[in-house]
Amino acid sequence: MIPLTRDRVPGVLVFDVNETLTDMSPLAGRLEDVGLPGHVLPTWFAGVLRDGVALTLAGGWAAFADIAADGLRTLLARLAPTADPERAVAHVLDAFPQLPVHPDVVEGVRALHEAGHRLLTLTNGSAATTRAVLxxxxxxxxxxALLDVQEPRAWKPSPAAYAHAVRTAGVPAAEAMLVAVHPWDIDGAARAGLATAWVRREPGPYPSTMRPADITAAGVADLAR
Structure with a gap:
């Protein structure tokens, strides 16, 4: 791999949203409100991603909110069976548009925009939710552009999802860079021909089984620098 330099960084940056831009920790409080332990948040979210990707691999499709709701119903049945499941599901999912961005995001996004980069988002969630957060x-x-996977009907890391983003931007894949916190997203984008930037928000190592990121940054402001 040829290292990226300042002169070779692609002009189009495609941002993942959940956990990359948004701080999802407030969802733990919503889970607790409906009788679930807050610590199940990572497990629940990982299950949503698993099921969305599994459907894509099988040739199926479902929206993020529908899969997330199914996962919550399962957790409620196991851990809080006295709760009103539909009211509880609505209470948790209604928090997504209200999530804050990480503290580094405002500075970093503005710096990248002012430097002349073209910025897009691409989420397995909802473009409407992204708009509310931003x-x-x-x-x-x-x-x-604020994009989701509704049009390609394929969750990231399907090549079709990244193709949707670069097609919208009107550039070849090699002229775009995915910015994401999830190594599986980085790996998928790299296999689709995009450059990649890993936002390392947790201290764990990058998986050795996945294609490495071209750039690693501690946050979006660090990426801009």
Missing amino acids: DRAGLTDCFE
């Missing part, structure tokens, strides 16, 4: 953070005008 509106609250005052960042919507920094992004030229």
Whole structure:
């Protein structure tokens, strides 16, 4: 791999949203509100990603909210069987548009935008939710497109998802860079021909079985620098 330099960084940056831009920790409180332990948040979210990707691999499709709701119903049946499941599900999922961005995101996104990079988002979640989050953070005008996987009907890391992003941007894959916190997303984008930047928000190592990122940064502001 030829190392990226300042002159070779792609002009189009495609941002993952959940956990990359958004701080999902407030969801733990919503889980506790409905009788679930807050510590199941990572397990639940990983299960949502697993089931969405599994459906894509099998040639199926379902939206993020529907899969997330199914996972919550299962957890409620096991751990909080006295709860009203539909009301509980709505209470948790309604928090997504209200999630804050990580503290480094505002500075980093604005710096990248002001430096002339074209910014897009690509989420397995909802573009409408992304817009609500970015509106609250005052960042919507920094992004030229807010994308989800509804149109390709394929969850990341399917090549079709990344193809949707670069097609929207009107550039070849090699002229775009995915920015994400999840190594599986980085690996998928790299296999689809994009450059990649791993936002390392946790101290764990990058998996040796996946294609490495071109750039590693501690946050979005660090990436901009």
